[in-house]
Amino acid sequence: MAWYATGTVAVTNGSNVVTGTGTQFITNIKSGDIFIALDNGLLYEVDQIVSATQLTLKREYAGVTNASAVYEIVPTTSNLKTLAQQVTDLIAIYQEIPQSATDAQDAAAAAQGYRDTAKTYQDNAAASASTASGAATTAQGYRDTAKTYQDNAAASASAAATSKSGADTAKSGADSAKAAADASAALAGNWAAQASGTVDGANYSAKYYAMQAAASAASIALPVPITSGGTGATTAAAARTALGVPAIASSNTFSASQTISYSQPLFSINDTSGTGVAVLQFNSNGSMVWQLQKTSASDLNVRRYVSGAFVDVPLSVSNSTGVATLAQRPMFGTATPWDSANLPSVSGRLLNIQVFTSSGTYTPTAGTTKVIVKSVGGGGAGGSTAATSAGQSAVGAGGSSAGYAEVLLTAGFSGVTVTVGAGGTPGAAGANSGNAGGTTSFGTIISCPGGSGGAGGNPSAAAAVNPSAGVVAPTISSGTIINALAGQPAPNALVLVPGSVAISGYGGSGPLGVGGQGRQTTGAGIVGAGYGVGGAGATTSASGAAQIGGAGRQGVLIVYEFA
Known part of the structure; x- marks a missing residue:
């Protein structure tokens, strides 16, 4: 990177x-x-x-x-970097859940309509039977009328016999009486014929209506079969079974696509116990492949099955914290994001940085194949100054910075002894030089000498220069040298106008720090910042007390570890 x-x-x-x-x-x-x-x-x-x-x-x-x-x-x-968008993308792959309960209710309503239709057919059959009964009553009336006609004919025949008897005794009225009797007999015969036809018609009508009623009743025999628009049952439970509509309280199985059409559809699964497990299951050809599970702790799990056997939980979301846990590293397109599980396979990746500010032994971090070692010795201390009289100034020289090295090592670095050089200490107040800094080393591979101490400052009543100390370069025995620098010499200390204008020597700066700043007024030398830099020299203006120089900064050794 x-x-x-x-x-x-x-x-x-x-x-x-x-x-x-x-x-x-x-x-x-x-x-x-x-x-x-x-x-x-x-x-x-x-x-x-x-x-x-x-x-x-x-x-x-x-x-x-x-x-x-x-x-x-x-x-x-x-x-x-955290992975933040897994939950929403993974959950989006799942299908919307059909509202099977609503469809089952619709099917039950349709079954009730079939039962109502069957009831209508029953009522029609009863009406047909009633019509047949009426026809039979009408036929009976016709038979009663025919009987009356027969009785009347019998009465007419009796009257004719009486008339004939009267004719025998009354000869004069015999012809007219006989004619009347013949006419009455003819009329009686007609009435008898009509009565017989009426009885036959009534019998025929009764038989016809009875046959019609029987045919109607047979055509709507209960229960009305499904092929005739019925349910094939006489109870709600039997009708649901015949029509393939499961009860609402039982598991529902759909053999075709289900559509929920509503402005704001809602499918709700309610765990009435509050601590149970609710499951929405997906099968493929009868074999379970996925489960969307609400756990007893109300967490959400996506459970994976292969050939109906449970495999793992690719995604789990905590209800209490909202934290999503993924069992596998997610894929974004065809790219796998880096994380702690696959980063070690990236060659050249920075694994760790070990900083030594004190001596010790270097132990590589697991997976380290090469290192870059940065090393600097301790900086030299600035020179101290003696006391002055009127019209005099004293300035100490600054300490120089230490040697610095950067080396790439691909072997031989494990278990190496690390020595860190101390910063140089200043001499006592007076015209005393500062002490040199210590050497920082990485085994026998790298050695960075410390910076030289600055010279002490004597009182001067004339313009004077106190020169800086020399520097020493590092030594490197193996590896690839990236950088190797001798310490930086400190600027010279100057007395320009004795007793009023003077400046002590600055401490030498280096790659890992800045040397102490020179002084223009009476005071001890200023200490630098960072590692391996020199301390500034002290300054004593006119009639001033003796001062001590600034201390040098300690060295450091830094190991950059790469996979």
Whole structure:
């Protein structure tokens, strides 16, 4: 991953705020990354990203204030970007759930309509039977009328016999009586014929209507079969079974697509116990493949099955915290995001940084295949100054910075002894030189000598120069040398106008720090900032007391570990 170094930054000595110009901190830096100010090489851990142009450091900036400093950000693995959009994308693959309960109710309503139709057919059959009964009653009336006609005919025949008897005794009226009797007999015969036809018609009508009623009743025999528009049953339960409509309280199985059409559809599964497990199950050809499960703790689990056997829970969402847990690393398109499980396979990735501020033994982090070692010795101390009289000044020379090295090692680095050089200590107040800094080494591979101490300052009543001390280069026995620098000599200390204008020598600066600043007024030498830099010399103005020089800064050894 490339180091970020776009734009410039403003840094202030003693402040942990870094303000950028032309930067985009939010999208390129995260907390835990390493901030390096390139003008002094100091390392800081990034604390917070405030905005695209501002961040804060874990500790205050120890270098010189700079409004347009160049810098670099080294990415680390202390914080991985969180994966935040898994839950919504994975849940979206699942189908909407059909409202089977509503469809079952509709089917039950249709079954009730079939029962009502069957009832209508029953009523019609009863009406037909009633009509047949009426026809039979009418036929009986016709038979009664025919009987009356027969009785009347019998009475007429009796009258004719009486008339004939009277004719025998009354000869004079015999012809007329006989004619009347013959006429009455003929009329009686007609009445008898009509009565017989009426009885036959009535019998026929009764038989016809009875046959019709029987046919109607047979055509709507109960229960009305499904093929005739019925339910094939006489009870609701039997009708649901015949029509394939399950009861609402039982498990429902649909053999065709179900459609829920409503402006605001809602499908609700209610666990009335409050602590039970609710499951929405998906089968493929009768074999379970997925379950959407509400656990007894009200968490949501997506459970995977293969050939009907449970395999794992790819996604689990906590109801109490909302935290989603993924069993596998998600795929975005065809790319797998980096995380702690697959980052070790990326060659050249920065694994860790070990910083030695005291001596010890280097033990590589697991997975380390190569290292870059940065080493600097302890800085030299500035010179002290003697007391002065009127019209005199004394200035101490600054201590020089230590030797510095950067080396790439691909082998032979495990278990190496690390020695960190101490900063040089100043001499006692008086015209005494500062002490040199200690050597920092990485086994026998790298050796960075400490900086030289600055010379002490004697009182001077004339313009004078107190020159800086010399420097020594590092020695490197193996590896690839990235950088190797001798310490920086300190600027000369100057007495320009004795007793009034003088400045002590600055401490030498280095890649990992800034040397102490020279003094123009009476006081002890100023200590530098960072690692391996020299302390400034002391200054004593006219009629001033003796002063001590500034101490040199200790060395450091930094190991950058790469996969």
